[in-house]
Structure formats: structure tokens, C-alpha cells
Amino acid sequence: MSLTGEKQTGREQTGSSGGPEEKGASGVVALFFIVGLAASLAIGWIVFPKLLYSKSEQPFDFSHVTHADAVGDCESCHFFREDGSYAGVPTLEQCIECHEEVQGESEAERVFVEEYVAEGREVPWKSYSRQPDCVFFSHAAHVKGAQMECAECHGDIGESESLKPYEENKLTGYSRDIWGSNISGMKENSWDRMKMEDCGACHKETMGSKGACFQCHK
Amino acid sequence: MKINRRHFLALGMGATAGTMLSPLPWKLTDDASIWTQNWAWTPVPEIGESYYAGGACTLCPGGCSLSVRKVGTRVVKIEGNEESPINTGDLCGVGISATQLLYGPSRIEGPMIRAGKRGEGKWRRLSWEGAEAQLAEKLSALSGSKKSVVALSASKQGSVALLIQRLLAAVGSDRFLTLPSVHDTLEAAMALTMGREPGEGVGFDTENTDLILSLGSSVAEGWGSPVRMVKTAAAKTMIQVEPRLSTTASMADIWVPAKPGTEGVFALSVAAAMIQEKLYDHLFVATATEGFDAFSAWLLENYTPKKAEAVTGVSPALVKKVAVAFAGARRPVAICGRGKGDTPISLAEALSVFALNALKGSVQRDGGLVKVGAIPYTLAMAETDDLGAKLAAVTEKGRTELLMDWGTNPFYTLATSQEAADALAAIPTIISFSPYMDETAAMADLILPDHTHLEKIQDVPVRAGLERPLVTLAQPAVDPVMTTKHTGEMLISVGKELDADAFPWDDYESYLEESCGEMWEALSEGGLWQGDIAWKRGLERMLGTSDRFTFVIPEGPVFLSANGDASRYPLTLVPRSSLRISSGAVADAPFTMKTIEDTVLLKGVSLVEMNPVTAKEAGLHEGDTATLTTSFGMVPVKVTLFDGVMPGVVALSKGLGHTAFDEYIGGKGSSYTALSGAMVDSATGFNCTWGARASLKRG
Numbered sequence: 001m002s003l004t005g006e007k008q009t010g011r012e013q014t015g016s017s018g019g020p021e022e023k024g025a026s027g028v029v030a031l032f033f034i035v036g037l038a039a040s041l042a043i044g045w046i047v048f049p050k051l052l053y054s055k056s057e058q059p060f061d062f063s064h065v066t067h068a069d070a071v072g073d074c075e076s077c078h079f080f081r082e083d084g085s086y087a088g089v090p091t092l093e094q095c096i097e098c099h100e101e102v103q104g105e106s107e108a109e110r111v112f113v114e115e116y117v118a119e120g121r122e123v124p125w126k127s128y129s130r131q132p133d134c135v136f137f138s139h140a141a142h143v144k145g146a147q148m149e150c151a152e153c154h155g156d157i158g159e160s161e162s163l164k165p166y167e168e169n170k171l172t173g174y175s176r177d178i179w180g181s182n183i184s185g186m187k188e189n190s191w192d193r194m195k196m197e198d199c200g201a202c203h204k205e206t207m208g209s210k211g212a213c214f215q216c217h218k
Numbered sequence: 219m220k221i222n223r224r225h226f227l228a229l230g231m232g233a234t235a236g237t238m239l240s241p242l243p244w245k246l247t248d249d250a251s252i253w254t255q256n257w258a259w260t261p262v263p264e265i266g267e268s269y270y271a272g273g274a275c276t277l278c279p280g281g282c283s284l285s286v287r288k289v290g291t292r293v294v295k296i297e298g299n300e301e302s303p304i305n306t307g308d309l310c311g312v313g314i315s316a317t318q319l320l321y322g323p324s325r326i327e328g329p330m331i332r333a334g335k336r337g338e339g340k341w342r343r344l345s346w347e348g349a350e351a352q353l354a355e356k357l358s359a360l361s362g363s364k365k366s367v368v369a370l371s372a373s374k375q376g377s378v379a380l381l382i383q384r385l386l387a388a389v390g391s392d393r394f395l396t397l398p399s400v401h402d403t404l405e406a407a408m409a410l411t412m413g414r415e416p417g418e419g420v421g422f423d424t425e426n427t428d429l430i431l432s433l434g435s436s437v438a439e440g441w442g443s444p445v446r447m448v449k450t451a452a453a454k455t456m457i458q459v460e461p462r463l464s465t466t467a468s469m470a471d472i473w474v475p476a477k478p479g480t481e482g483v484f485a486l487s488v489a490a491a492m493i494q495e496k497l498y499d500h501l502f503v504a505t506a507t508e509g510f511d512a513f514s515a516w517l518l519e520n521y522t523p524k525k526a527e528a529v530t531g532v533s534p535a536l537v538k539k540v541a542v543a544f545a546g547a548r549r550p551v552a553i554c555g556r557g558k559g560d561t562p563i564s565l566a567e568a569l570s571v572f573a574l575n576a577l578k579g580s581v582q583r584d585g586g587l588v589k590v591g592a593i594p595y596t597l598a599m600a601e602t603d604d605l606g607a608k609l610a611a612v613t614e615k616g617r618t619e620l621l622m623d624w625g626t627n628p629f630y631t632l633a634t635s636q637e638a639a640d641a642l643a644a645i646p647t648i649i650s651f652s653p654y655m656d657e658t659a660a661m662a663d664l665i666l667p668d669h670t671h672l673e674k675i676q677d678v679p680v681r682a683g684l685e686r687p688l689v690t691l692a693q694p695a696v697d698p699v700m701t702t703k704h705t706g707e708m709l710i711s712v713g714k715e716l717d718a719d720a721f722p723w724d725d726y727e728s729y730l731e732e733s734c735g736e737m738w739e740a741l742s743e744g745g746l747w748q749g750d751i752a753w754k755r756g757l758e759r760m761l762g763t764s765d766r767f768t769f770v771i772p773e774g775p776v777f778l779s780a781n782g783d784a785s786r787y788p789l790t791l792v793p794r795s796s797l798r799i800s801s802g803a804v805a806d807a808p809f810t811m812k813t814i815e816d817t818v819l820l821k822g823v824s825l826v827e828m829n830p831v832t833a834k835e836a837g838l839h840e841g842d843t844a845t846l847t848t849s850f851g852m853v854p855v856k857v858t859l860f861d862g863v864m865p866g867v868v869a870l871s872k873g874l875g876h877t878a879f880d881e882y883i884g885g886k887g888s889s890y891t892a893l894s895g896a897m898v899d900s901a902t903g904f905n906c907t908w909g910a911r912a913s914l915k916r917g
Binding site (some may be wrong): 003028029030033034035036037038039040041043044045049052081087088091122125132133134138169171173175179183184185195 | 224225226228229230231232233234235236237241242244245246248252253255256258260262265266267268394495617839
């Protein structure tokens with residue numbers, strides 16, 4: 001009972017704000033907040049990408065530099081067919097033109113000739129740049145029509161000495177290169193990611209409009 | 219320190235804030251949306267170079283040429299061939315979906331013999347040598363009992379049809395049968411009015427016409443050559459005579475809702491009005507026809523618009539309006555054959571339509587009803603006499619010992635009543651050459667499956683009312699998917715066992731080339747042969763002596779009345795045609811089934827259309843479950859109300875209710891054919907059924 005005769009309220013019983021004990025308790029609460037924040041940031045930025053993507057190697061290594069030096073340009077192997085459609089990754093038929101016999105001494109060459117050329121088996125290349133099946137994309141419209149350079153979308157792949165591991169999105173089954181290597185979706189170069197917004201941004205810039213849905217989603 | 223609720227809340231808030239600041243939720247949302255658009259089980263064409271193979275569609279008589287798109291060894295899409303004068307690059311949904319028939323589960327894997335009870339679905343696989351030996355044995359065992367062997371052929375002419383006819387001849391039978399269509403009646407009418415040589419057909423030069431008077435023909439829903447006729451319906455002035463506001467009627471300039479089955483009477487009333495009003499082509503009638511006076515007298519005595527009104531229900535004013543429009547057009551043509559034209563009409567009705575065209579001079583000229591020359595096959599075929607009677611005998615018990623079916627599926631197409639179905643099932647030996655497990659194959663004792671039209675080379679003579687003779691060439695776009703064999707090849711092989719002299723060829727391809735003769739060069743190079751038109755044009759027509767046209771007074775009834783007791787069956791059942799429903803021997807592919815609207819088929823149940831007034835009288839409402847009964851059978855249906863169907867008439871879609879094939883095709887709705895019964899034309903013996911009396915009871 002107080003001398004003033006005032007009845008203590010429940011709030012007063014638990015102590016007023018600003019006391020040392022109170023500060024300590026708040027600090028612990030803040031600590032819990034920070035732990036939660038840090039853990040989820042770590043999960044979101046570091047663990048999640050590792051879980052989302054699986055890494056695998058290509059069937060054997062390949063040097064774009066060596067081939068570009070030998071054949072001259074991209075279109076010698078990545079050509080357009082007579083009907084205007086794009087042939088994409090070369091098939092065995094094109095490779096055999098030069099690789100009927102083993103050339104050089106590399107392990108990759110040996111694997112290619114022995115396991116694929118000799119047995120007439122197509123190489124199951126994993127395509128870094130293939131868009132999902134719900135997307136219609138025409139190389140002819142971009143390369144032949146709009147005169148775009150390969151590198152604008154594919155970067156410096158033509159200067160690579162070896163093939164990087166293929167990262168597959170476990171949920172969608174598509175290459176990591178579509179979203180881009182930066183999990184935040186940020187990009188520096190035009191070829192860093194190839195999502196719908198990237199298509200739209202380039203179309204907006206060059207054609208004045210992002211285009212209609214059905215142009216790509218047939 | 220005590221850890222309490224506040225600490226957990228703080229941890230949760232921190233985790234939430236951190237998650238929102240990480241890419242996890244945004245990336246997962248994006249991936250989930252991509253995932254839902256790319257299910258692993260969604261069929262997607264292989265990646266690779268695509269190219270085209272030629273071909274011909276045989277799913278209806280239309281004669282469309284195909285461009286078959288392939289990736290690697292697989293067919294991925296069927297398109298219309300741009301070079302075709304018939305379908306000029308377009309194709310209907312049924313033709314497009316044939317990829318699913320090619321690869322679908324209704325395909326028969328190889329030759330099989332029945333191992334269980336008939337229709338039980340138990341089979342034992344045979345080698346092709348074994349299966350052919352079985353067929354030869356069954357045929358030679360019966361060769362003594364002449365005429366007890368029947369063969370049904372998808373085509374009346376052509377290389378395979380001839381082989382079937384020769385095989386029958388080898389065992390002493392002349393029962394080579396085809397499913398009759400309006401063309402069988404038209405050819406009989408042409409023989410009487412204009413003369414006819416074997417092989418000649420009847421065509422309508424709809425390309426050059428300016429007005430089409432359609433007497434019940436579903437011009438925009440599959441009559442004739444469907445793709446071509448859909449375009450024609452949209453481009454020409456159209457008068458549609460039909461008891462129901464069909465798609466064709468909705469596209470027409472004038473819709474005449476005549477009572478079901480009375481289209482022939484209506485044609486005669488228009489002809490009578492043209493004579494009464496002196497609207498007919500006097501010059502043509504005077505110079506190029508015979509028998510006009512007698513015909514005219516008969517017509518004016520029996521079929522004046524006023525008298526016809528009692529039968530057709532069409533007012534004389536509307537008849538006159540049609541007569542004025544028909545006579546006023548430059549090159550009009552009257553066409554006939556109800557629905558898709560896949561059911562014959564009575565000879566009297568065909569003669570009425572011929573007479574109507576002749577009154578306007580629309581015979582043997584541009585835009586008119588024309589004679590179509592015979593296809594110049596080097597190996598001639600005999601035309602079957604008394605086709606109507608011989609067909610009727612197939613569905614009479616005890617008249618057939620052995621039945622062979624090449625693409626007509628009689629257990630679906632000829633089973634017009636329970637009695638007919640029972641008679642077919644009582645045939646001791648049934649042999650099917652179908653590539654699909656259709657209703658007939660399912661009831662067969664021996665199956666020697668043919669290739670599909672995408673797997674074989676074969677001539678396809680077109681009988682679709684075109685203005686000139688035309689043959690397309692089916693070509694193998696893919697290697698056979700199953701262990702099937704070309705029926706032509708099989709028939710040569712089996713035929714040699716029975717009568718080596720009648721089958722002197724080494725293989726089908728050399729026989730095909732010989733059979734096609736002068737047409738082979740065009741067929742093998744362009745996949746299509748077309749003959750010249752068989753009428754004179756312009757000045758040549760005016761100077762030359764055209765074939766004379768004889769007006770023939772029909773002997774039999776023009777209007778065949780529907781069977782059944784009117785008090786027990788107060789309604790009249792008529793079929794509905796749809797471009798999306800194949801009503802022939804082969805059912806729709808699964809994709810096409812999916813395009814059928816909810817007012818036709820809903821959750822596996824067929825809907826019958828009825829007028830709201832009729833429904834009110836019967837106490838029925840939209841969506842009610844009911845039983846549709848005719849003298850020939852009964853089926854469960856749902857009711858859908860439609861102001862565009864005549865009161866007292868109920869319409870059921872034709873082509874549904876398959877019981878065989880596979881789970882995606884069979885068991886969907888009810889078969890109109892099974893309820894339709896027979897309406898035999900005494901002049902031809904054909905079943906000309908256009909409908910049946912019916913009752914519709916709730917429940």
C-alpha cells in the first residue's frame with residue numbers, strides 16, 4: 001500500500017520504461033529479431049540457390065575458341081536452315097564433316113569420336129539458353145530480321161575455352177542462364193539474363209513497344 | 219533470462235523480414251508460374267528440323283490433300299496442302315487431329331485372332347503369314363456357299379476396292395458393298411434424266427454458282443467436301459431449307475424451316491411456283507429438255523405451294539419468295555442430301571431436285587448440277603446391282619456367313635436399330651481390316667489391320683459432289699507405327715492363294731501404278747489427278763448440242779414419313795451435323811472430342827435440343843435428365859432448350875456414342891444412328907432415314 005494511498009496499477013508493478021532491466025530485455029528481443037533476419041537472409045541468398053539448382057557437366061568439354069578459329073564464325077555451325085528456321089546446337093551430321101576421325105590428343109576429342117561419332121549417337125548437349133516450351137522465340141526474326149549480334153544475348157560464349165557446368169532449375173527443369181547467375185535477378189550486361197522483362201525492355205527500346213502476349217506465348 | 223512469446227515473435231518477424239529481403243519468395247513465385255506452364259507430361263514436339271510430307275485425308279469423302287509436318291521420324295502436325303484445289307491449304311479439325319489417331323491407344327497393334335467370347339476383347343496375336351492363311355482358309359471353306367460372303371468397302375472405286383471385288387469373285391460372291399450416300403441416289407436420278415455411263419457421277423459446280431438453294435444439306439457443317447463448302451457457304455447467297463437453325467441456316471440469306479423430311483416436297487413447290495409465275499428458263503426448257511408438259515401438269519396438280527403447305531408447313535408466300543430468288547439469280551443451283559449427305563435420299567426427291575435445276579437451266583453448265591466423268595482407271599470395276607437390297611440383307615439374320623470390313627465399321631454405321639445390331643452380331647465370321655479398334659473390329663473374329671492414311675500409299679477417288687473427277691494420293695508420311703500391313707498388299711497375297719490368275723501382281727505398288735494408268739504421272743508427282751469438266755461452256759454451249767434433260771415424274775413417294783405411332787411417340791427426332799464431329803466409320807480423335815460444345819455433349823451424356831414450347835408441354839427444363847426413345851432403341855440424354863429448333867422436333871448430334879476405340883473416344887454420348895431405324899425407298903431399296911418418331915421422358 002503506498003503512502004499516497006494510490007493503488008498500484010499492473011503497469012507500475014511491472015516497472016516503468018527506461019529501467020536497466022527493461023533495456024536488457026529489449027536487447028534480447030532485438031537479438032532474436034536479428035538472428036531471424038540473418039538466418040533467413042542467409043537461407044534466401046545462399047542456401048536457397050544451392051538447393052534450387054543442380055549442377056552437371058556437359059557430356060565432354062568443348063572449346064568455342066578453337067572452333068571459331070577453325071571455321072571462322074558462329075553461323076558455320078549454328079546456321080539457319082533453308083526454310084529460315086534456326087538449327088541451334090549442331091547435330092552429329094555437321095560435326096562429322098570434320099570429326100570423322102580423332103583430331104588432336106584431347107580427352108574430349110577421344111570421348112566424342114569413340115562414344116558418339118563411332119556409334120552414330122547424337123551428343124546430349126545441355127542447352128544453356130533454351131527458353132521454356134511456353135515461349136516462342138525465332139532466331140531468324142532477331143538475327144536475320146533485326147540484324148542482332150549473337151553476343152547481345154549469348155555474351156562471350158564464342159570466346160570460351162571450355163564449357164561451364166550446366167545448372168538446371170530443379171523446379172522448372174530449365175537452365176539457370178534464363179534467370180541469370182545472380183540470384184537477385186540483377187544484371188550488368190544485356191546477356192546476363194533472358195527473362196520476359198529483358199525481352200520486353202529491348203523491344204520497348206528498339207521497337208517502341210513491349211509487344212503483345214501472343215507474339216511469344218502462342 | 220526467460221525466453222517468452224515476445225522473443226519468438228521477434229524471431230518470426232526477423233525471419234519474415236529477411237525472407238522478404240531475399241530473392242526466395244520472388245524467385246519461387248516466378249519458377250512456380252513457369253512450372254505450371256510446362257508440365258512434364260504435356261506433349262511437346264521433339265526439338266529438331268521440321269519438314270513436310272504429302273498425303274491425303276481419308277477420314278471423310280471430302281478429298282483434302284495434306285501437308286504432314288514432321289520432326290525426326292514423328293508426325294507433329296497435319297495441315298492442309300496449299301497446292302490442293304479442294305482445300306487450298308486449310309483443313310478441318312477432324313483431319314488435323316489424325317495425329318492422335320495415328321499414335322493413339324485405339325490403334326490395333328498387329329494381326330489378331332479372337333481368343334475369348336465375341337466382343338470380350340481377348341485376342342491372340344498372329345504373324346502376318348498366319349493371319350493371311352487364316353483368311354484364305356476361311357474364304358475357301360465357304361466358297362461353295364456362293365453369295366454368303368459379304369465385303370464392305372470404304373470406297374466404291376479405286377485400287378483396293380477392285381482387289382476386294384476380285385477376292386469376292388474368287389469365292390463366287392457378288393456382294394461387294396459400300397455405304398450408300400446421297401450420291402448413289404443422285405446417280406440413279408441422273409441415269410433417268412440425263413443418261414449415265416458406268417463410273418459417271420453427279421457434281422455441283424458450287425465455285426461458279428451465285429446462289430445455293432440447299433435442301434437440308436449442312437453446307438457449312440460437313441456436306442460434300444467440308445473445307446471447300448464452308449468457304450462456299452460464307453461466300454455465296456444461300457437459301458437453307460432445314461427444320462433447325464443450324465450453323466448453315468444461320469449463315470444463310472433465307473432460312474426456310476420446312477417440316478423434317480419434306481425438303482423434296484418443298485423443292486417441287488418451288489418448281490411449281492416457278493411454272494405458275496412463268497419464272498423458269500423457257501429457252502432451255504424448250505430447246506434442251508423433254509417431258510416438260512407432262513411433268514408440269516403433274517406438278518401443278520399435286521405440288522402447288524398451297525397444296526405443298528399441308529406437308530411442308532411452309533407458307534406459299536415464302537415458297538414464292540424462294541422461287542423468285544432462285545429464278546432471279548444468274549447461276550443458281552439446288553443441292554440436296556440431308557446433313558453431310560452421308561444418307562441417301564429417295565429417288566423421287568432426287569428427281570425433284572434435278573427438275574428444279576433444269577427449270578432454271580442449271581444443268582450441265584457453269585455453276586449448275588453437272589455430270590462428272592468416270593475416273594479413268596485402267597482396270598475396270600463392276601458396279602454393284604441392287605446395292606440397297608444387298609445392304610439390307612447384311613442386317614437380316616441368316617443371310618451372311620462371312621463379313622469382311624474395310625473401313626465402313628458396319629457395327630456403328632449400319633446398326634440403325636437393336637435388331638440390326640443383333641443381326642450383325644449373329645454373322646458367323648467377321649473379319650476386320652481396320653487400323654483402329656472400332657466397333658466392328660471389337661466384334662471381329664480375325665483382324666488384319668491396315669495402315670492408317672498417314673502410313674500408306676494409296677489412290678483416293680473423291681466422291682464429294684465436286685464438278686470434275688478427282689483422285690488424291692495418300693502417301694506414307696511415317697513408317698508404320700504398328701505391325702500393320704497395307705490391305706492392298708494383303709489382298710494380293712491372300713488372292714493369289716484363291717485365284718492366282720486374278721491377282722497377277724508382285725506387289726501393291728506395281729499394281730497401283732498399273733491400275734492408275736494415265737493418272738499415275740500426275741498422282742505420283744503432285745499427289746493429285748483431276749479430269750476435265752464434262753459440260754460445254756459459253757458460246758460452245760449455245761451452239762453445241764448438250765445432252766438433253768428429261769423431266770421424269772417420280773413414281774415413289776417424295777416424302778417418306780417417319781416410322782412409329784404418333785400417340786406413343788409424339789416428337790420427331792432429327793440428326794444434327796457438326797464439322798467437329800465425324801459421323802462416319804472412324805470416330806473423332808480425342809482433341810476433336812474436346813472441341814465439342816456443352817450443348818452437344820456434357821460429362822459423357824448427349825444433349826437433345828428441343829423448343830422451349832415443346833419442353834413446357836412435356837414438363838421438361840434445361841439440363842433435365844431424360845430418356846429418348848424411338849421404335850428402334852432408347853438412350854439416356856440431357857435436355858437443352860433452343861428456340862431455333864422447330865416445335866415438336868428434337869435434335870440429337872450424329873457421330874457420338876461410340877462404344878469401342880479407346881477411353882478418350884468411346885463411351886461419349888449416344889449414337890443417333892442406333893435410334894434412327896430404316897425408311898426404305900421402294901425405288902432404290904436404300905435406307906433413306908432422315909429421322910424417327912420419338913418420345914422424351916424425364917428420368
